[in-house]
Every structure is written in structure tokens, then in C-alpha cells.
Amino acid sequence: MSSPSRSGAFEQAVDQRVEKFSESVSFDWQLYRQDIRGSIAHARMLAQQGLISESESQAIVGGLRDILAEIEAGKFQFQQHLEDVHMNIEHALIERLGDVGRKLHTARSRNDQVATDLRLWVRDAIDSIDAQLRELQSAFIERCDHDQGVILPAYTHLRRAQPVLAAHYWLAYCEKFERDRERLADCRRRANVNSLGIAAVAGTTLPIDRRFTAEQLGFVDVARNSLDVSSDRDFALELVFCLSLIGVHLSGWAEEWILWSTTEFDFLDLPHGFCTGSSIMPQKINPDVLELTRGKAARVIGNLQTLLVLVKGLPLAYNRDLQEDKPPLFDAAKTISECLDVAVPLVRQARLKPQSISARLDQGFLDATTLMEALIKRGIPQRTAHHFVGELVREATCRGLRLADLPIEEFQKISPNLDHSIYDELGVQGAIEAFVSEGSTAPKRVSEQIAAWRARLGN
Numbered sequence: 001m002s003s004p005s006r007s008g009a010f011e012q013a014v015d016q017r018v019e020k021f022s023e024s025v026s027f028d029w030q031l032y033r034q035d036i037r038g039s040i041a042h043a044r045m046l047a048q049q050g051l052i053s054e055s056e057s058q059a060i061v062g063g064l065r066d067i068l069a070e071i072e073a074g075k076f077q078f079q080q081h082l083e084d085v086h087m088n089i090e091h092a093l094i095e096r097l098g099d100v101g102r103k104l105h106t107a108r109s110r111n112d113q114v115a116t117d118l119r120l121w122v123r124d125a126i127d128s129i130d131a132q133l134r135e136l137q138s139a140f141i142e143r144c145d146h147d148q149g150v151i152l153p154a155y156t157h158l159r160r161a162q163p164v165l166a167a168h169y170w171l172a173y174c175e176k177f178e179r180d181r182e183r184l185a186d187c188r189r190r191a192n193v194n195s196l197g198i199a200a201v202a203g204t205t206l207p208i209d210r211r212f213t214a215e216q217l218g219f220v221d222v223a224r225n226s227l228d229v230s231s232d233r234d235f236a237l238e239l240v241f242c243l244s245l246i247g248v249h250l251s252g253w254a255e256e257w258i259l260w261s262t263t264e265f266d267f268l269d270l271p272h273g274f275c276t277g278s279s280i281m282p283q284k285i286n287p288d289v290l291e292l293t294r295g296k297a298a299r300v301i302g303n304l305q306t307l308l309v310l311v312k313g314l315p316l317a318y319n320r321d322l323q324e325d326k327p328p329l330f331d332a333a334k335t336i337s338e339c340l341d342v343a344v345p346l347v348r349q350a351r352l353k354p355q356s357i358s359a360r361l362d363q364g365f366l367d368a369t370t371l372m373e374a375l376i377k378r379g380i381p382q383r384t385a386h387h388f389v390g391e392l393v394r395e396a397t398c399r400g401l402r403l404a405d406l407p408i409e410e411f412q413k414i415s416p417n418l419d420h421s422i423y424d425e426l427g428v429q430g431a432i433e434a435f436v437s438e439g440s441t442a443p444k445r446v447s448e449q450i451a452a453w454r455a456r457l458g459n
């Protein structure tokens with residue numbers, strides 16, 4: 001059977017190889033909800049504008065709703081020779097309604113139809129990823145209660161740097177995911193404009209009302225230029241960029257927790273429901289979920305690359321190349337959604353090992369910078385204090401001591417006025433309590449931030 005998009009102008013039936021090569025229904029069927037939603041809005045608009053009658057519009061809307069129910073029930077047969085989701089649904093409508101069904105495509109092209117479907121799909125995807133990110137933030141905030149008072153080393157260059165509260169780590173992740181949510185919201189704003197009604201490329205001579213369909217579909221505005229909008233896939237690329245960055249953030253977290261759960265670090269127990277075994281080494285409890293999270297970011301970044309290269313150099317306006325936008329877009333959203341799906345329970349169920357952590361917190365001179373600042377507070381210039389504390393670290397290392405174990409005479413080498421109050425800021429606990437600056441790991445600052453996050457997340 002020949003495709004409904006082939007008009008009377010063709011002298012030859014489509015080659016079977018072309019039919020298989022050019023179909024998109026095998027993946028764009030996933031747009032069926034958005035496609036039907038767009039068509040219902042379009043049919044209502046056509047009736048409002050007198051382009052079809054009210055009863056015709058009602059028949060079309062009813063038919064489309066029946067088709068939707070059939071698809072949801074798994075009873076609808078998508079057919080390859082009908083090319084894409086748009087023509088499959090329209091064809092089913094025509095089979096039901098005859099000539100009335102043939103009126104739905106008035107003042108519309110698949111070019112504006114697919115752009116509209118994609119915008120609706122991107123909007124839905126953003127809303128559901130945003131909800132998952134919010135859940136993940138909540139899981140980190142819950143951890144702040146659970147891990148109250150636990151101190152961890154902060155690293156730079158993956159070398160021990162300064163002590164921080166465990167909650168400070170969890171809040172750091174909340175910040176990253178908050179920026180991801182802001183980026184999604186920003187992307188949503190640009191996706192949320194109506195492309196329906198630009199028809200093929202130049203608009204239509206028929207008296208349509210694009211504001212009406214915009215309102216029906218919840219779009220906040222109407223795309224201004226028909227040439228631009230039929231080629232515009234920026235919103236899809238932006239979403240996949242946002243998803244790539246979410247993947248990058250998740251991969252950093254995954255890497256950190258893989259390290260922390262090693263015998264070498266021994267900071268963290270991963271829930272066994274989220275670990276896998278080895279088929280040969282019976283002792284192995286592997287962090288595959290985290291490794292896959294780290295790995296899947298690569299796929300999403302690859303999808304972004306695919307999309308950028310796809311649209312590069314395309315002349316205005318619609319080109320069939322754009323059909324290739326859907327697999328990478330769908331895959332990126334699905335992949336990140338699946339990563340978030342396992343990340344949330346993993347964050348909730350993993351357990352820090354405070355004893356194992358605190359047993360080794362004294363190693364690595366985490367309080368050295370605090371000591372330097374204590375000297376600055378006592379009038380010693382920063383460069384001098386920096387050099388001197390370095391000497392103390394060398395001395396303590398040689399003697400196998402912590403800074404807090406050095407006798408007062410060692411400190412008095414830099415200034416005879418130094419007294420025992422210097423010890424108050426030594427040791428990780430003293431160091432943590434000495435912090436004051438906004439955004440620091442000072443317990444008071446951290447508590448304020450936890451409260452602010454609770455209020456923001458409604459936890």
C-alpha cells in the first residue's frame with residue numbers, strides 16, 4: 001500500500017527499500033500522546049475559525065480519543081508503510097471517519113506537527129526529570145540528618161585538604177542539581193512556544209488562530225517566524241545538553257562513592273540491593289550501579305554530539321535530516337531518567353562508616369590551613385605563617401605526630417607570644433568549629449543551609 005504523503009504527482013510506487021529506509025514510526029510512535037493532543041487542539045481551532053463545522057470537530061476529537069485509548073491498551077497497530085506516528089494516527093482517523101477525518105490536516109503540515117509534538121514531548125520530559133532531581137535533592141537533605149556531626153576529609157587534587165561536615169558534601173550535590181533544574185526551567189521556557197500553524201514553511205492562506213491552539217496546548221507564546229520554527233530544534237539540543245550535564249554531575253558523584261566504598265577508603269557501605277557479584281570471585285560485592293551511572297553519562301554526551309552535528313549546516317527550513325533528532329533525544333532522556341531512578345534509593349540507603357572515617361581523620365594534617373589562619377589572626381603575615389606551618393608539618397611527619405601533639409615550644413618558634421589557645425583550633429573538630437565564612441563548612445552555616453533547602457524543597 002502506498003504512503004498517504006504521496007500525492008497524484010508520483011509516477012511510480014515507492015521502492016520497498018525506501019519505505020524501510022525512511023520510516024520513523026519505529027521510534028516516533030513514542031510521540032503519540034503529544035501528537036493526539038496537538039491534533040485535538042488543531043481540530044477545535046479549525047471549528048472555532050469556521051474551517052470545519054462544530055460537529056465535525058467533535059467527531060474528530062472523539063475519534064482521536066478512541067485512537068489514544070486503543071494505543072494505550074496496546075491494541076493499535078503502527079504500520080511501517082505509513083511512515084511516521086503522524087500519518088499512522090491520521091490514517092486511523094480517516095478509516096473511522098472517512099471525509100471528516102480527511103479535514104484534520106487543513107492548514108497543517110507534518111513539519112509544524114512534528115515540531116509541536118516535540119515541543120510538547122520536551123516539556124513533559126523536563127517536568128518529569130525535574131521531579132526526579134527534586135527527589136534526589138530530598139534524599140541528600142535526609143542524609144544531612146542521618147549523618148549529623150560526621151566529619152569527612154575534603155579533597156583537592158584527590159589529596160586530603162581540609163575537614164568538612166558530611167552534610168557539606170550532600171549540600172554540594174544539591175547545589176549542582178539545583179543548577180541543573182534551573183537550566184531545565186530555562187530550556188522549558190524556550191520550548192514552550194507554539195509552532196503549530198506555520199504549516200509547511202511559509203504559513204497559510206487559511207484564517208487560522210495560532211493563539212487559540214497555543215492556549216489549548218499550554219504554550220505561553222506563538223513562534224514568530226515560520227521559516228525559523230520549522231527548522232528550530234534548539235530546544236531539543238538544549239534539553240540534551242542539560243541532560244548531559246546532569247549525567248556529568250551524576251558521574252562525579254558515582255565516582256566519589258565508588259572510591260569511598262573501596263577497602264582503601266572504607267568511608268561508605270553501599271546497599272547490597274544496589275551491588276552485584278562476581279561469577280568467579282566469591283568475595284566480590286561490586287558497585288556496578290555506580291559504574292554504570294558513570295558510564296551512561298558517555299551515552300548522553302554522545303547523543304548531544306549527534307544532535308549538534310545533525311543540525312550543523314542545515315539550510316532553512318525543514319529538512320528530512322531532522323527526523324534523526326528523535327532517537328538521541330529519546331535515548332538521552334530515558335538514560336538520565338533511569339540513572340536518577342536508581343540514584344535516589346542508593347543515596348537514601350548507603351551508610352557512612354563514622355568509626356572507620358574518624359579513626360583515620362587525624363592523618364593528612366587536615367587542620368594545617370586552620371592553624372595557618374590561627375597564626376594570621378595573631379598578627380603573623382600569611383606568607384610567613386604558610387611557610388612556618390609547612391615546617392611544623394614536616395617536623396610532625398618526622399616525629400610521627402599530629403600538629404596538635406607538638407609541644408608549645410614548637411609553635412613559639414615563630415612567635416614567643418603564642419599560648420595554649422592555639423590548640424583550640426587544632427584537630428578536625430577544632431578546625432571545623434573555627435570556620436566562619438558564608439558558604440563554609442561552619443556548623444552554623446551548614447545548619448542554616450539545610451533549613452533553607454528544607455524550605456525550598458518542602459521537606
Ligand code: ARG
Nearest residue numbers: 024084110111114320322323
Ligand atoms: N517523520 C518526520 C520527522 O520526524 C515528520 C515530518 C516529515 N515532513 C516531511 N515533509 N517529510 O521529521
